[in-house]
Amino acid sequence: MNDRNRPLYMISVAAELAGVHPQTLRAYEQKGLVTPQRTSGNTRMYSQADIERLGLINELTNEGINLAGVTRILDLQGRLDARDEEIDDLHKRVRRLADRVHELETRESVNSLVQNDVGGVTPGAIVLRRLS
Secondary structure, eight states: OOGGGSOOEEHHHHHHHHTSOHHHHHHHHHTTSOOOEEOTTOOEEEOHHHHHHHHHHHHHHHTTOOHHHHHHHHHHHHHHHHHHHHHHHHHHHHHHHHHHHHHHHHHHHHHHHHHOOOTTOOHHHHHHHHHO
């Protein structure tokens, strides 16, 4: 678990950090806008990521967006973040595959040079001559 997701704040502290009433946090939880972790005693614990999310919720509601709209925006943001991660993973895979193709093409070129032993000259000398 990264530090941003580690539960640190009880509801009263989280509400103060987010600038809302604790009852507002309970309402947001009920609507699925935020999901605090729970202790074994069932105490809500909020992470820094939760506090940041609450800040975004406040920003959006202060702009006049209702909670249904906020829910939709947060859902779309989550999907966008997931797609960004997927694209990053695909870019890494493409780079690995391109490196592998380059490696195989180089190996094929070297093998081709080695197989073309010419007039008593050693294959290694041919390879070195063609590579330089």
